[in-house]
Amino acid sequence: MGHETQQSWDSLNTLVSGLAEAEFGRGEQFVYDGARLYPEDVADMLLPSILCLAQGVSRYVGMGEFGYDYGLNVETKDAFPLSASPAGKIAPFHRIAPFVVEAFDSYVLENRADIARVFEAAAQTIYPDFTLERNTRVGRESLAVGVHQQQGPKV
């Protein structure tokens, strides 16, 4: 990741941490797998997913691409296997930020009781049939009884 791209990424991370921090200040909590998260954890775990969702909003309203490619990476050690890789010219922070705020308000706050659902929503923008139950360990038992996934990797 180039210097400028890294800087933009760090700024977006700070933005998401700040948004989560503000919610903490209002007494809200963010939960993953039954555990409460710190604001910086929310940003670390969800930034690629939020960016992916924000990209969808930006594209919908005709405000263009951010310059990232999104994909599911089964090899990753991150909490959620959705990656955002720079692919060419990265849009400047100020272009992306309003959409990150929108994605945070629309998806993260809505799913604060189980932030894995934010990842799920983002993954569905890549594989429309993706669900936590079908494509992740959450659905391990149902797979064991013969339910086959039609689309999207097992992550």
Next chain:
Amino acid sequence: MSSTDPRKKQPASYREPVLEKLVLNDLIHLSNDSRYDKNVLLWMQDRYVNQAITENMGVLIDLVRKGKQEGSSPEEMQRERIETLVKLTCETYSSEKSLGRGADLKTYLDAATTFFEAESVRYAGHLKDVSEQIAKAVANGESPDIDRIARTVYGATFKMSGAIDSLERINKASADAVAKMMEGGIKKIERVAVTDVELNVGRVLFKAIDQISQSPEKYIQFTDPRRMEMPDYQLWDFEPVHRAPGF
């Protein structure tokens, strides 16, 4: 390949205001005075544009939804989006101004300092990236892409020099800091470029930069911000993804 061939001209960086034209009357008024840098004014405007987008995302989403329902063409939707965005920006500015957060000389000076500092940090980042690319190539016994690197280095240092000139008039300490940043970036490139005598990267690179500096317009798609005029375009010519202003 002619001197106007875009393949010969590479932007090292660019700035990308959401609206490329000033639409706020206070800023248009300031832009008539040559002491005010138009890029800074556009950047100041962008703060209100982005606030308008953030606060009215639902309006923009509904606009697209309505356009799709009514079967509007992409051009019509784009035009309506920009007109809406301009309207929202003006309303946001009006509301901010009533709270004492409008644009004036003081906010301009603050914005200009931040703008040129931020620009310089970005260009210093380019110089750092360049030094890393050279170091990597030299370590592999390869010659780096001198042509591209020379354009980048020339462009970045030219932009930083412009920032230093502008800052000298409004904030000497910032101007000195940018000058130091630029010097550091160049020294770093010099250090890595001379490490392999056989490849002789340093000599070739600085010769290439010198050649560019003789007639930069041949090599770099360049707009001198101090001489930049407002682009002649319709308000709805809004294409942030493909636009590449700057140099």
